[in-house]
Amino acid sequence: MTLALYVPRASVVHRVPAGAKLLALATLAIALFWLPTLAGAAAALLGTVAVGLLVARLPVAVLARQARAVGWWLVALLAVHALTTDLRTGAQVALRLLTLVLAAAVVTATTRVSEMVRVVERLCAPLRLVGVRPARVGLVVALALRFIPVLVERADRIRAAQAARGGSGRGVRALRTTVAPLLVQVLQMAHDVSEALDARGADDVPSRPRRRRTQEAPR
Numbered sequence: 779m780t781l782a783l784y785v786p787r788a789s790v791v792h793r794v795p796a797g798a799k800l801l802a803l804a805t806l807a808i809a810l811f812w813l814p815t816l817a818g819a820a821a822a823l824l825g826t827v828a829v830g831l832l833v834a835r836l837p838v839a840v841l842a843r844q845a846r847a848v849g850w851w852l853v854a855l856l857a858v859h860a861l862t863t864d865l866r867t868g869a870q871v872a873l874r875l876l877t878l879v880l881a882a883a884v885v886t887a888t889t890r891v892s893e894m895v896r897v898v899e900r901l902c903a904p905l906r907l908v909g910v911r912p913a914r915v916g917l918v919v920a921l922a923l924r925f926i927p928v929l930v931e932r933a934d935r936i937r938a939a940q941a942a943r944g945g946s947g948r949g950v951r952a953l954r955t956t957v958a959p960l961l962v963q964v965l966q967m968a969h970d971v972s973e974a975l976d977a978r979g980a981d982d983v984p985s986r987p988r989r990r991r992t993q994e995a996p997r
Contacts, residue, residue, distance in 0.1 A: 783887060783923060785837065789835050789888070790834075792889075794888075796889045799888070800885065809822070810874045816873070820873055823876060823880070827841065827880065836887050851875065852875065855871050856869065859871060891920055891923050894923070895916040895920050898912075899913060929960070932964075937956055940955060
């Protein structure tokens, strides 16, 4: 089953405009780096979880799945900082990363993809002056958001197939044996999508309307 990004709920967070939620996410990211303290990162993480679970009324599995996805990165950050700087700094960096991931998950779970694409296109509208097409940027964002649940589903299928054949379903070895077939499938999907977009003329440059020459009336 494909994992959906948007989780329909009748909550206050769902009714907030997409632009305001993206602005709040950007503000949170700036605040986390502007006030680099362990207490601030922990408070931001607790606040993000509270907003996602209590205000937006999202299922616990939505946030837990995102936390598991970056679990190995968090462990690696802790290990690197424990060897190079100190464990406190590593915990601060890990909490900061986890907060941003969960905050982004709350935004995507409470906002439809079409609304976020419209916001991106409006923000990119001034770039028309330098030749950027906002519709193309919005298409890239929509494809990226759509590919996230597809990649999760493909990875789960690969792990399930390996477990059914007697392979290891957990650990570093399972992660290593999952990356290669997943990469092959990602490249194949990218090739199929590019061919489909090319067949539909997504890369065509819109022609400029020709000016009609006014014919002089015969005297």
